[in-house]
Amino acid sequence: AQSVAQPEDQVNVAEGNPLTVKCTYSVSGNPYLFWYVQYPNRGLQFLLKYITGDNLVKGSYGFEAEFNKSQTSFHLKKPSALVSDSALYFCAVSPLNNAGNMLTFGGGTRLMVKP
Amino acid sequence: DGGITQSPKYLFRKEGQNVTLSCEQNLNHDAMYWYRQDPGQGLRLIYYSQIVNDFQKGDIAEGYSVSREKKESFPLTVTSAQKNPTAFYLCASSMRGTATLAGGIGEQFFGPGTRLTVL
Numbered sequence: 535a536q537s538v539a540q541p542e543d544q545v546n547v548a549e550g551n552p553l554t555v556k557c558t559y560s561v562s563g564n565p566y567l568f569w570y571v572q573y574p575n576r577g578l579q580f581l582l583k584y585i586t587g588d589n590l591v592k593g594s595y596g597f598e599a600e601f602n603k604s605q606t607s608f609h610l611k612k613p614s615a616l617v618s619d620s621a622l623y624f625c626a627v628s629p630l631n632n633a634g635n636m637l638t639f640g641g642g643t644r645l646m647v648k649p
Numbered sequence: 650d651g652g653i654t655q656s657p658k659y660l661f662r663k664e665g666q667n668v669t670l671s672c673e674q675n676l677n678h679d680a681m682y683w684y685r686q687d688p689g690q691g692l693r694l695i696y697y698s699q700i701v702n703d704f705q706k707g708d709i710a711e712g713y714s715v716s717r718e719k720k721e722s723f724p725l726t727v728t729s730a731q732k733n734p735t736a737f738y739l740c741a742s743s744m745r746g747t748a749t750l751a752g753g754i755g756e757q758f759f760g761p762g763t764r765l766t767v768l
Contacts (some may be wrong), residue, residue: 538691543689568756570759575737575762575764576761576762577653577655577739577741577759577760577761577762578692578741578757578759579759580756580757580758583756624691624692636694636697637757639691639692640691641689641690641691642689642690642691
């Protein structure tokens with residue numbers, strides 16, 4: 535069975551500084567990896583995904599994520615944080631051979647960007 | 650949240666009552682999902698459906714039931730057997746994934762959620 539770990543419940547960063555939200559995963563075989571963002575009392579919004587190819591994936595709102603197979607990690611990054619980036623972020627994984635589109639989500643990391 | 654609607658946004662249930670949460674999508678997706686989100690926790694899968702008239706239990710299906718009579722609709726009933734139903738419920742849909750689908754499996758699109766409170 536697959537699993538996702540987001541080791542930080544909360545990440546605090548000053549506006550304009552780079553941010554990183556960490557994610558590690560465990561899955562049989564090659565993974566599909568996703569990042570989603572959730573604003574208060576809203577559904578999840580898709581940010582980016584890794585399927586295959588270039589290890590650096592670029593997504594919405596200036597976010598990017600780096601796939602590292604040897605470390606089984608998929609950390610979310612942004613060069614310059616905005617106050618509006620403050621939200622709850624979820625990493626999710628699905629195994630490559632999963633025909634059911636089943637995702638396993640991490641527990642979420644709250645990002646707080648302070649002016 | 651475009652393409653997926655959930656209603657109502659807020660729902661209150663008395664002890665012993667069944668309630669039904671609505672989920673509709675106009676994205677022509679085959680697969681639909683129901684998740685439960687509790688404070689400080691990630692999403693847990695309740696039920697999913699890959700095609701009309703077929704659905705499967707997720708990790709926490711006890712006390713819940715679903716139907717999938719139409720491609721666009723996947724209602725969730727929270728029954729009186731669910732002892733702790735207060736939570737935020739999220740519906741999602743996606744293209745049905747296959748191992749050979751170009752580009753891999755599609756991402757899931759989420760509705761805005763329904764917050765259920767037991768009085």
